[in-house]
Amino acid sequence: MGQENSKSNNTLDPNGFQKPMEKNIKDQILSLPQYTLEQVAQHNQPTDAWIIINGLVFDITQYQHAHPGGSKIIFAKAGQDGSDDFEALKHSQRAKEKLKTLCVGRLAK
Ligand code: HEM
Numbered sequence: 211m212g213q214e215n216s217k218s219n220n221t222l223d224p225n226g227f228q229k230p231m232e233k234n235i236k237d238q239i240l241s242l243p244q245y246t247l248e249q250v251a252q253h254n255q256p257t258d259a260w261i262i263i264n265g266l267v268f269d270i271t272q273y274q275h276a277h278p279g280g281s282k283i284i285f286a287k288a289g290q291d292g293s294d295d296f297e298a299l300k301h302s303q304r305a306k307e308k309l310k311t312l313c314v315g316r317l318a319k
Pocket residue numbers: 261263268270273277278279280283284287292295296299300301302303304305306308309312
C-alpha cells in the first residue's frame with residue numbers, strides 16, 4: 211500500500227502523468243479571478259495599468275516604472291493584449307519569473 215502511494219505521488223518520476231507540482235500550478239491558474247477584455251481595457255491609466263500576456267492578466271501599475279525596456283513601451287499596451295510584443299522581444303526567463311509576481315487574474319473565455 212505504501213508502495214502504491216509513493217508510485218502515484220512521485221514528484222521525481224519524469225514519466226509521471228500528473229506531477230503534483232504541475233497540478234498545483236494548473237489549480238492556481240484556475241482559481242484566479244476571471245476578467246473580460248472589456249474589463250481589462252478599463253485599466254489603462256498610469257495609476258491603474260493592467261496588461262494581458264498569454265491569457266493571464268498582470269498589474270503593471272508599479273512595475274512599469276521599473277521595466278528595463280522603459281515605462282513608455284510597456285504602458286503603451288496598458289489595458290490591452292501584449293502577448294505578441296512580449297514574445298517578439300524574446301523576454302528572458304528572468305522576465306517570465308517577474309511576470310508571476312504581477313499576476314492578478316486570467317482572461318475570461
Ligand atoms: C509585465 C510584462 C513585462 C515584463 C515583466 C517585462 C520584463 C522585462 C525585462 C526583465 C526586461 C530585461 C530583459 C529581459 O530580461 O528579457 C525587459 C526588456 C524589454 N521589454 Fe519588457 N516586460 C514586459 C512587457 C513588455 C512589453 C508589453 C513590451 C513591448 C510592448 C516590452 C518591451 C521590452 C523592451 C523593448 C525591452 C528591452 C529589450 C532590450 O533592451 O534588449 N516589455 N522587459
